[in-house]
Amino acid sequence: MSRTALWFRSLLLPDGWTDGVRLVLADGHIETLVKECPAEAGDERHEIGLPGLPNLHSHAFQRGMAGLTEQRGATADSFWTWREAMYRFVDHMGPEEVEAIAAQAFVEMLESGFTRVGEFHYVHHDPNGAPYADIAELAARVAAAAGETGIALTLLPVFYRHAGFGGLPAAPGQRRFVNDIDRYGNLIEASRKAVSSLPGAVVGVAPHSLRAATPEEIAAILPLADGGPVHIHVAEQTKEVEDCLAWSGQRPVELLLDRLPVDGRWCLVHATHVTDAESQGIVARGATVGLCPITEANLGDGLFPAQAFVERGGSFGVGSDSNVLIDAAEELRLLEYGQRLSLHTRNAMARASTPSVGRSLFDAALAGGAQALGAPATLAAGQPADLVSLKADDNALAHRRHDRWLDGWIFGGGRQTVDCVWRAGARLVTGGLHIHRDAIGRRYRQALHKVLHPS
The missing domain is CATH 2.30.40.10 (Urease, subunit C, domain 1)
Known part of the structure; x- marks a missing residue:
């Protein structure tokens, strides 16, 4: 040896x-x-x-879109118009392109100080929406990119079924993402095989969102996690909150906490628009919030109330999400600056026990990212x-x-x-x-x- x-x-x-x-x-x-x-x-x-820092939320293929959505459209631009551009980009990716773009994203993550990535992987099928002969063909391409670059991988195959709250039929642009519960089970099994040769690889489950998966479907796929991580997008946009209220009478985070067994395995990605009660509920359940400040700024999402959440004892990590810019330090810096701008203060994320903002941010992102990705991130003998x-x-x-x-x-x-x-x-x-x-x-x-x- x-x-x-x-x-x-x-x-x-x-x-x-x-x-x-x-x-x-x-x-x-x-x-x-x-x-x-x-x-x-x-x-x-x-x-x-x-x-090394964990990057708890990435869509690696979106690295190829960086800079391509920064021109004003005919109407007011939003997350939803950006999403349509993303669908058009997805239409032209084959397996080789998925692997090549993921490898580039992973190289840049490592160069910025990230050593593990949580890949929230939702492009599963061919451009016509038909499964590949190996249902995990594209997951295997992501795994190959991780193997070539050396980054540690927590693979989070996404369950995606619907176009909106209440089980609306999926839209044509979502055809490459969609599985039913049985086929998703096959995808998880095949994904575990795809990462089996990678040192320290972890596989979790990722219901895309309450828009794309009903609470009943989420409950049905949870056993597939087998004790591993559970990640979900939630409350990223104000329209998402309004639509959830109109459908269910509850806000997205409120609904999750009320109807699903959210616990320390869960990562609530974004959770941008939360009430004080919802923030307290996340803390009480021990879940991690996944913050992606660069992407959230790029998409105009809003600002998560991070200072109050941390003061309550909340756990968070950071992710590069759309990978429009990959820089671990910049994610932490922008997280702090967002709080300063919204609260009209300085050194917002420093803790009483740790006056250094940098140290406070780093320690929290290290611990929260490790929890969310199901892998240790500490320097000690045996690790x-x-x-x-x-x-x-x-x-x-x-x-x-x-x-x-x-x-x-x-x-x-x-x-x-x-x-x-x-x-x-x-x-x-x-x-x-x-x-x-x-x-x-x-x-x-x-x-x-x-x-x-x-x-």
Whole structure:
């Protein structure tokens, strides 16, 4: 068994910053961790180390749409007009294009400091809406992209059945997403096979939303999670809340909490438009809220009341969602800035016990993301060796130390501040660049040509 030894001048461990940390990595895990010790001959030496962040919500294929929906339409633009553009983009993707675009997205995630992704995967069938011979063909393509890039994968095959509340028939643009309950069960089984060779892979279930799945259908598919994660979009848009009220007399989060067994396995993605009572209900159930600040800003969703939620003891993580811009630090920065703008204050997300906003954001996103994705995200002996190092000589970190490094990375640096990234003990990013970025980038550009210029 080959071993690698890393030494960090300072490393963020579960009990805080620790100087002089030596890690021995073997079989993808941390075999030994020794604190306050000198480096040994042959050790790889690094200055500033962090655990890798979980990205709890991604639609990888949408990376190919970045910048393509930023022109004003004939009428007022909204999430719903954006969705129509997304449907048109989906129409021209084949399996090769799904894999190539996902690989590019995963490369950029790793380069920004994400080491695990929750892939909320809902394009299942061919362009005519017919299942592939292997119902998990496209899930297997996502898994192949994760294998090539090295990112850890929590695969969340999506159950999608309807076009609106109350079980409305699916629209033509949704034909590639739709399954009934039996076929969805086959998809989950085949998806588990598709990820079986990936170290640390997790499979969960993902009812798309209360618009696309009825409460009864959601209850029926929950056993397929087999104790794993359950993710759902909820209360992202005001129209969604209004339509849910008109149909059921309840708001989306209120309905979920009332009619389904929401617990610590669940991730409520967005939950943008919640009342105080709903926020308290999420906390009481122990669920995680999945916040995607870059996408939520891009789509005009609104702002989740994160400060009040955290003060109640709520758990959250961050995700890159539409992947219009992939930057772990920027997700955290925009989360904080949204609260500042809505509350007319500063340092909104800092906790009384942790004055540093950067540290407060990082710790919360690390813990909440790990809970939501069903995988640990901590640096300790026996745990996966998923680490990030920052560039100590970057101007954003100059003359800083410990939590000030996190403040500098998140508010003054961003992805350019990331130096190296290890996933399962393998160094995948060096000097901020993924080891396969050039080849994957070429395939990505070729795939986009096919999607945007179909013959």
